[in-house]
Amino acid sequence: MGRIAVIGAGMGAMAAAARLAVAGHRVVVYERAATYGGAVRRFERDGFTFDTGPGLLPLPAVYRDLFVKTGKEPLEACVELVQVDPSSRHVFAEGTEVDLPNASRAGVVTALDEALGAGAGARWGDFLVRAREAWDRTRRPLLEEPLWPNWSVLAEREPYPSVPHKKLLRTRRATTLAEVGAWELRDPRLTALLESHALAHGLDPRVAPASAAVLPYMEHAFGTWYVRGGIRELARAVYERCVARRVEFVFGAEVTGIVEKDGRATGVELADGEVADADFVVAGVAPGALDTLVPGTALRGGDEIAPQRGAPSRLTVLLALRGGRPEGVAHRTVVHAADRTEELDRLFGERPGFSSSPTVTVSRPDDPALAPGAEHEAVTLSVTVPSGLSVSEADVEGVLGVAERAIPGLRDRLLWHEVRTPADFAEETAADGGAVPAPALAAADGGLLHASNTTRMPGLFVVGGWAHPGGGLPHAGMSGALVSGLIVEGPQFRGSQ
Known part of the structure; x- marks a missing residue:
């Protein structure tokens, strides 16, 4: 078997490394930082512990499969998974609140009817049925198979079966998520609920394709899960599985170039001048970082x-x-924005900036391990903001003001706060402006598909959120499985069956 150099120790890169090591390859991971996990980091101070990246795990089957395929201990033997119930609480702009049960269509329908009025639950339930159809049509090509050579089929075809909408003498079908909300859900609160799933992934619902309906469907169908101790514990478990499979990690090792011979990747060059030979190179880095490693465009x-x-x-x-x-x-x-139009204009308009009243996600895990004692609580607030944005103290105060709608008396309880800005994400991930990749979606002329895991340079593969099938914890794990399959089985690999 061959020697494989992996650049970066993010979740997708480690998933690929573990699978490749089990297949008999000698795998060495070079990570410029002092630790593993990529964006899945942890901050600790005064006995408080916080996830600074993702806080919940959707679709845990991806990591269950990784642990089954790479060892005898299942995922649940390495971390404690807790199904979160309710899946989420929503505080809408006009003050209505609703708790949505985890993975229960009947429970969600009932909760929405009681909170928003009769008929609201049925409209959301019918939407989920259509979203499931979109999921069934796109699951394999978008998540389980290498990117098709004829990817344009995915780009042109809208998999969401939208309901015909009559307006004057014309009949139209929704092509964007915003149109799905306006024409099919017909309630600004249901629309806000729908669009919040896109916003959480950094997508503008006004242009995101209707196929983005799969995002709330995934959460509904497969549940929302928390890893006891924080999502960082999942990163630890994957790292330890890699080590158990004899993957070698070299931390503080910055890769400055990919060695090429006869047009093929044959190793990596490190900042200290060392060259590590390899039969294959797997890069788990953002496109801008890869540009500096390869002359020309390899992607x-x-x-x-x-x-x-x-x-x-x-x-x-x-x-x-x-x-x-x-x-x-x-x-x-989820505390919804008072003015969604203003928020979207500030996020995605020509002059990006900070919204005066953004959508804020408040995370309050029921986990004693995160606080120094029962008399304290660790809370995380998350806001989608433009990449590269400079955040002021006034911006942070605005976020705290929104969060008080979910945490009454917040400022009276506050001991201290720490702020993680786009600059911090950029430092941790080397992504321009701290950008966070979205998951791949069909339609939209291919604008939300991600680059293939193979590259124009033989022997060089890309893995992680900036490669097919895109961003998010499940998608990172899937990219690791795809890259492993392409290396072990070759170009004929067509994904898991």
């Missing part, structure tokens, strides 16, 4: 999918609170 382009360059980032505010976590508090509360 697919032209008539193929070019790498995505640019996406919104995240502002994360970590709160250390006096007073314990009250009973009945939801793990995740």
